[in-house]
Amino acid sequence: MRSADLHNSDPPVTGAAVCPPAPLLARELTGRDPVVTELRQACAAAVGRLIRSGPDVIAVVGAARSTETWPADGRLDLTAFAPGPAIREEKDGPALPLPLGLAARLLDEGGYRGERTFRSVNQKEQAAACLRLGADLSRCGERVGLLLMADGSARRSLRAPGYLDPRAAGFDAAIERAVRDGDPGALRDMDAGLAYELLATGRPAWQVLAGAMPGRARAAEVLYAGDPFGVFYLVAWLAGGAPNP
Amino acid sequence: MAIVNRTPDSFYDRGATWDSSAAMERVHAVVAEGADIVDIGGVPAAPGSEVTIAEEIRRTAPFVAAVRAAYPGQVISADTFRHETARELCAAGADLINDTWGGWDGRLPEVAAEFGAGLVCSHAGGLPPRTRPFRVEYGDLMADVLERTLAQAKRAVTLGVDPSRILLDPAHDFGKNTWHSLEVTRRLGDMVAAGWPVLVSLSHKDFIGETLNAARDERLAGTLATTAVCAWLGARVFRAHQVTQTRHVLDMISAIRGDLPPSRAVRGLA
Numbered sequence: 172m173r174s175a176d177l178h179n180s181d182p183p184v185t186g187a188a189v190c191p192p193a194p195l196l197a198r199e200l201t202g203r204d205p206v207v208t209e210l211r212q213a214c215a216a217a218v219g220r221l222i223r224s225g226p227d228v229i230a231v232v233g234a235a236r237s238t239e240t241w242p243a244d245g246r247l248d249l250t251a252f253a254p255g256p257a258i259r260e261e262k263d264g265p266a267l268p269l270p271l272g273l274a275a276r277l278l279d280e281g282g283y284r285g286e287r288t289f290r291s292v293n294q295k296e297q298a299a300a301c302l303r304l305g306a307d308l309s310r311c312g313e314r315v316g317l318l319l320m321a322d323g324s325a326r327r328s329l330r331a332p333g334y335l336d337p338r339a340a341g342f343d344a345a346i347e348r349a350v351r352d353g354d355p356g357a358l359r360d361m362d363a364g365l366a367y368e369l370l371a372t373g374r375p376a377w378q379v380l381a382g383a384m385p386g387r388a389r390a391a392e393v394l395y396a397g398d399p400f401g402v403f404y405l406v407a408w409l410a411g412g413a414p415n416p
Numbered sequence: 417m418a419i420v421n422r423t424p425d426s427f428y429d430r431g432a433t434w435d436s437s438a439a440m441e442r443v444h445a446v447v448a449e450g451a452d453i454v455d456i457g458g459v460p461a462a463p464g465s466e467v468t469i470a471e472e473i474r475r476t477a478p479f480v481a482a483v484r485a486a487y488p489g490q491v492i493s494a495d496t497f498r499h500e501t502a503r504e505l506c507a508a509g510a511d512l513i514n515d516t517w518g519g520w521d522g523r524l525p526e527v528a529a530e531f532g533a534g535l536v537c538s539h540a541g542g543l544p545p546r547t548r549p550f551r552v553e554y555g556d557l558m559a560d561v562l563e564r565t566l567a568q569a570k571r572a573v574t575l576g577v578d579p580s581r582i583l584l585d586p587a588h589d590f591g592k593n594t595w596h597s598l599e600v601t602r603r604l605g606d607m608v609a610a611g612w613p614v615l616v617s618l619s620h621k622d623f624i625g626e627t628l629n630a631a632r633d634e635r636l637a638g639t640l641a642t643t644a645v646c647a648w649l650g651a652r653v654f655r656a657h658q659v660t661q662t663r664h665v666l667d668m669i670s671a672i673r674g675d676l677p678p679s680r681a682v683r684g685l686a
Contacts, residue, residue, distance in 0.1 A: 194551055204629070232655070253595030255602060321466030325550050332550035334463035336519055365433065402550075 184309045184317060184384055184411035186222035188217040189350065190277065190372065191322035191404040192233050192270030194252050213395035213406040218318065219279045220392075220408040226316030229278065230308040230383075233270025233320035234375045235291035238300070240376035243263070243287050247272030268318035270376070274390040278318070286312070295363075301375045302359055305382020319380045321373030323347075323403025324366075331401020333370040342369055343403040346377065350407045352389030355384045370402075384411060417453040417493060417514075418446035422475040423467075424498060426460045429621045434480055451660035455514055456480055456505070457495025461590070463546045477504045484509030488550050495535075497545045499523035503672045506531035514655075516587055516617070517545040519568045532598030536583045537568035538616055539600075541591025549591050557596055558603050561586050562610060569612055583653060585615040586651065589622050597623035600644055604679055608650035616646045616664060617655035631649045640665050648673070 173240075174266040195201050197212060221229065248266030249258045267275060271289045288311060292301060308397060309315055323343035326333035342365060349357035366374035388409035395406035420442050424431040424611035433439035443454055458475035459467045467475075483492055497517040502524055505557040506513070515524050518540035528535040542553055542661070554560050565584045573579050584607055586600040600607075607614050619673055622628065624638035640661055643654055647669040656662040670676035 190550075195591075200593075202626070251555055252551075253592060254554065254557045254599040255595065257595065267553070329464075332548045334548070374550070 183314055184315050185226045186221060186411040187317035187319055187355070187384060187409045188221035188328065188409045189319045189321060189380070189405060190214040190217060190274070190318040191385055191402070191406070192273055192403065193322065193402065194273075194380060196251055196273050197247065197252075197276070198231060199251060199258060200253055204267045207399065209396055210397075210399075210406065213308055215280065215411070216394050217406050217408045218277045218283075220410075221316050221318060222278075222281050222283045224316055225314060226285070226312070228288060228312035229283065229316040229318055230311060231271055231274040231278075231287060231289045231318045231320070232308070232376050232379045233268065233274065233303075234294050234372050235268035235270065235290060236294065237295055238293040238304070239291055239293060241267050241271055241289035243289065245271065245275060247276045250315055268311070274318050274320050281408060288375065289371070290379075292379060294372060295367075296376065297373045298361070298363065298378050301378035302382030305379040305384075308379065309383040315383075317380065317383055320377050321376035321380070322371070322405060323373065323398075323400040324371045325368050327398045327403060328401040331398075333401075335401075336369055336411035338365065339369050339403070342366070342371065343398075346397055346403070347393070347405060350405060350409065351372060351393055351407060353388035355409060357381070357382045357383070357388060384409060388414070398407075417455050417615070417653050418442075418449075418451035418659050419495075419655060419657050420446070420454050420456050421460075422456060422458045422479055423460050424642045425464060425596055427462055427547045435540060436482075439666060440482060440486070442554060443486070446659045447487060453491040453493050453653070454483060455493040455495050455508070455655055456483070456613065457514075458501070461546065461547070463514065463548065469498055472496065472498065472501045473504045476501065477508045480510050481508040484576045486549070497521055497524075499527050502527040502533075503530075507535050512536070512581070514585075514615075516540070516585070516590060518542065518564060518587065518590070519571075521547050523684065525568075525572040525575040525577050527583075528572065532578060532581075532585065534565075534581030535572050535577050536585050537572065538585035538587040538590065539564050539611075543591040549593060552591055552596070554596065554621045557599055558606050562602060564609060565607070566610060566612075582612055583615045585609065588616065588618055592623070594623040594626040598627070598635075601645060604646050604649040604651060613652040614646075614650065615653035615655065616643075616651045618646070619640045619655060619657045626633050636661065644669055 244264040245267035246264040326336035326338035326339045390410040458472040492582040493512040494510040620635040
């Protein structure tokens with residue numbers, strides 16, 4: 172009922188690309204070994220789909236310490252993760268929180284030169300606020316593309332950053348199901364407390380996505396799903412309701 | 417400082433000294449090899465099955481007492497992050513509390529003060545004990561390391577710990593990714609300059625494994641190289657699995673610095 176109603180009034184989102192905000196996406200952080208080549212390729216492919224969907228603005232969303240809008244010329248800053256001589260600043264511009272910075276680089280590498288807006292969401296933001304932000308972002312242009320920096324739990328194995336939590340698999344499976352089914356609205360009721368315990372830092376961003384695309388995606392494509400280090404990474408493209416230009 | 421684990425599952429020795437007679441054999445060996453301190457712990461740093469305070473005490477207190485009885489003059493360090501355990505171990509004869517988890521238990525200095533024991537003030541970035549770093553970031557790593565460790569040292573002095581018995585430890589790998597551990601190594605001189613003696617715990621850690629793509633049993637060269645750099649930059653205490661090799665490195669660095677004459681020099685001198 173709700174889904175159908177909202178679908179009829181869906182804002183003109185061209186679609187959403189989802190990538191994990193993992194520091195190791197930055198090639199220079201993994202040292203001489205590229206480590207996650209396949210994951211990086213999947214992210215590039217998802218962002219390529221997003222750019223080709225012809226948005227007039229791309230809204231980037233990621234969880235961070237605060238809910239705020241960041242400068243559109245913001246850049247990736249890795250010095251907090253790798254102080255010392257290994258990291259060189261590649262271009263001018265204010266430093267972004269890591270998820271947004273990684274997204275900025277993905278857009279740059281994808282050749283995107285259009286308008287962009289960066290929104291961080293407080294890690295503890297309530298679901299209602301996340302959903303509202305998503306709804307607002309979906310209307311921030313005529314044709315809005317979304318780049319969501321979000322992933323699943325970090326407690327999927329004994330070697331995982333957060334060690335093994337048996338609840339992690341089910342939690343992540345629910346995210347994957349919603350994305351594969353092209354039903355991001357299903358993420359609106361994610362359990363914030365459980366997400367926190369599972370180190371699923373992407374929870375607010377998933378709920379922003381639920382708010383921005385409350386109805387069914389026109390198509391859903393998962394480009395990568397895996398947990399090579401005990402953290403659940405999902406790379407996907409969800410095509411929105413806006414027709415191609 | 418020689419590591420003697422009273423655990424069945426520590427990452428490097430994997431329970432080699434879980435049996436108490438094997439642990440005492442290890443103490444005999446490391447003392448003979450020249451370890452000035454033996455560091456005795458009963459809880460692994462990695463997450464895993466819980467070790468209760470009672471179990472930690474059961475693993476370590478009788479053993480500390482036995483080491484004290486066998487070596488009245490040996491410095492014994494209690495590797496624990498819990499004040500309850502520290503109290504039992506100091507009562508059993510420990511001289512130093514090696515708190516690797518950055519003062520998570522604020523009552524450790526009280527115990528050190530009560531027993532006249534030393535205290536290691538370390539940096540774990542605020543992470544709770546037995547957790548792994550996950551996307552940890554520092555706006556200014558060395559500032560954070562110094563701020564947290566110096567605050568602990570200052571508080572310890574206020575609570576009555578003898579200032580001459582306080583050490584700082586940047587705690588490689590704790591609350592740090594590999595880049596962070598390399599940076600605290602590179603900038604160890606900043607910590608030495610703060611004026612407190614510096615302890616480093618490097619032995620076979622993951623930052624060495626990741627730097628060299630080396631499995632756990634292939635990290636000795638990396639450990640000793642890092643030991644040499646830290647010694648050159650002024651570290652004073654080195655927590656180690658391999659005592660003989662570590663002593664060789666430290667004596668070599670001392671000789672290069674001019675602090676220690678060569679053991680025997682006749683080459684070209686006859």
